[in-house]
Amino acid sequence: MDRFTRHPLPDTLRIAIVGLGLLGGSVAQGLRASGFSGRIAGHDLQDATLQAALSAGVIDEGAGDPRQLFMDFDLVVLCQPVDALLQFLARHRDGLAAGSATVLDVASVKAPVAAAIAGTPAEQRMVPCHPIAGRERSGWPAATAELFHGRLCVLTPADGIAPHRLALAETLWSALGARTTRMAAEQHDRMLSATSHLPQLLSYAFLHSLAARGGAEHWLPYCGTGFRSFTRLGGSDPALWSDIALHNAPAILQEIDHFSASLALLRSSLAQGRSADLTEAFAQARSFHDRVGLQQPATAA
Amino acid sequence: MDRFTRHPLPDTLRIAIVGLGLLGGSVAQGLRASGFSGRIAGHDLQDATLQAALSAGVIDEGAGDPRQLFMDFDLVVLCQPVDALLQFLARHRDGLAAGSATVLDVASVKAPVAAAIAGTPAEQRMVPCHPIAGRERSGWPAATAELFHGRLCVLTPADGIAPHRLALAETLWSALGARTTRMAAEQHDRMLSATSHLPQLLSYAFLHSLAARGGAEHWLPYCGTGFRSFTRLGGSDPALWSDIALHNAPAILQEIDHFSASLALLRSSLAQGRSADLTEAFAQARSFHDRVGLQQPATAA
Numbered sequence: 147m148d149r150f151t152r153h154p155l156p157d158t159l160r161i162a163i164v165g166l167g168l169l170g171g172s173v174a175q176g177l178r179a180s181g182f183s184g185r186i187a188g189h190d191l192q193d194a195t196l197q198a199a200l201s202a203g204v205i206d207e208g209a210g211d212p213r214q215l216f217m218d219f220d221l222v223v224l225c226q227p228v229d230a231l232l233q234f235l236a237r238h239r240d241g242l243a244a245g246s247a248t249v250l251d252v253a254s255v256k257a258p259v260a261a262a263i264a265g266t267p268a269e270q271r272m273v274p275c276h277p278i279a280g281r282e283r284s285g286w287p288a289a290t291a292e293l294f295h296g297r298l299c300v301l302t303p304a305d306g307i308a309p310h311r312l313a314l315a316e317t318l319w320s321a322l323g324a325r326t327t328r329m330a331a332e333q334h335d336r337m338l339s340a341t342s343h344l345p346q347l348l349s350y351a352f353l354h355s356l357a358a359r360g361g362a363e364h365w366l367p368y369c370g371t372g373f374r375s376f377t378r379l380g381g382s383d384p385a386l387w388s389d390i391a392l393h394n395a396p397a398i399l400q401e402i403d404h405f406s407a408s409l410a411l412l413r414s415s416l417a418q419g420r421s422a423d424l425t426e427a428f429a430q431a432r433s434f435h436d437r438v439g440l441q442q443p444a445t446a447a
Numbered sequence: 448m449d450r451f452t453r454h455p456l457p458d459t460l461r462i463a464i465v466g467l468g469l470l471g472g473s474v475a476q477g478l479r480a481s482g483f484s485g486r487i488a489g490h491d492l493q494d495a496t497l498q499a500a501l502s503a504g505v506i507d508e509g510a511g512d513p514r515q516l517f518m519d520f521d522l523v524v525l526c527q528p529v530d531a532l533l534q535f536l537a538r539h540r541d542g543l544a545a546g547s548a549t550v551l552d553v554a555s556v557k558a559p560v561a562a563a564i565a566g567t568p569a570e571q572r573m574v575p576c577h578p579i580a581g582r583e584r585s586g587w588p589a590a591t592a593e594l595f596h597g598r599l600c601v602l603t604p605a606d607g608i609a610p611h612r613l614a615l616a617e618t619l620w621s622a623l624g625a626r627t628t629r630m631a632a633e634q635h636d637r638m639l640s641a642t643s644h645l646p647q648l649l650s651y652a653f654l655h656s657l658a659a660r661g662g663a664e665h666w667l668p669y670c671g672t673g674f675r676s677f678t679r680l681g682g683s684d685p686a687l688w689s690d691i692a693l694h695n696a697p698a699i700l701q702e703i704d705h706f707s708a709s710l711a712l713l714r715s716s717l718a719q720g721r722s723a724d725l726t727e728a729f730a731q732a733r734s735f736h737d738r739v740g741l742q743q744p745a746t747a748a
Binding site: 387405411428 | 579580581598599601638639641645646647649651653654655656657658660663664665667668669671672673675676677678680681682683685689690692693696700703705706707708709710712717718722725726727730731732733734735736738740
């Protein structure tokens, strides 16, 4: 299925997963699929989700009092949306300082996470992670053991993080089928604003421009496969993406301006009938498309 | 494979296909797959393409002198790109007037085709068509018998077109697995500028904004499945799309402005941290996405 050697986690490891949505649910299911047979505790604000994860045998128990998490477990994987994660980190600052667990998160923006733990003991316990994997559906029902197969996970730990904590994080992602790489949080956020957050916003903006006017519903039957592919991201959870966008706003605003400059260039070539210029700009665009294609991950969706 | 009843074409019909690229090649292959065993003649400017189609047994012969086409065949399907099609129609105006063939084209813009034949005898012989089907690859190697399966084909004939010619066009598309619908050429072009030409341009503009600056190549390994889906259209042929865009420029320029208004609205909500407004705009966008999803064609790609 993928070409990476997986290093299984030792079954003695006590693991807690907070938030059993698409990502947390997929971490839990992926761990089971990797052969991990130690105990996994789960925590979710929605009791129905917790019960579903228990019934499926993916988790063994509720994780109990969140304040105890960092004492009672060796590895705590925080899988809430950005805003909820930041609130959780603020609320449980003392527990995090007192415990000895290695803590991971999976949020799509990393600088606010770094800022939330900067100068606290958590900074040396936590390995902020962003697995570049997703689906436009969200929640436990969308979770799948294969979500991270062949994907890349970016780790943005603070300088001086203990090697055994970093190794644990890397082993977890390897067990889930992902490769890892390290990067500064700000660099990650700038890159993701261009490669992920902006496409998401443009997809929404395009759909909004259709939804915002009367009559476009008559066009629904004529939206072909190109339309569907271009707007696939537009099926994603609005609250989740509003959350991500606001936590990376400065970088995204800059990317919107880069994009708008390119769009203005294409617009003026089109308005002035400059065929050669338009073709040349399209060709530049396609060359980037083709270079991405050569980077095909092990299991492309 | 699809839920439409196919009406096969009579094997006595003499068919010529001009341009054996993605669309013309797929028409020819689809006809063979539908069971049509009459003779199919093909014409292509590239001898290698003609030879490939002959070797594959998809066409039986070269179509010979293009000026004779409209005399020698019952059905002539013109499958050139827009600009080449318009030049062909201008060059062979007399042949078209003299012959009795029913003529179809498959160009993505229809008003320039209508204008090219307006007031000439061709207007009553020709059923302009646009099968809403495509791939980002082009040319004979990309052609496939299934290209039109479950797709919608828009016909934009002039008023007063003879019913038997319209019926022949509808039967052809039915044989190829597509449904047909009728519409005015201008209405078609306005709709396609929004649902197809604009997404194509935005995909190029986004890729251009990355290609145009240094350093973005470092991001290549981090472009996930969302990026790939959003930019799939960016792999399309630049010259082909420059051609289409320039022939529908006024409508596309208007759509760019609609889009830019939506993007400006999202941008200001983001810049001002107006979370509720951002979420609401994203939700409007998603509702359009979901309504398109309900229109799932018979065989969605």
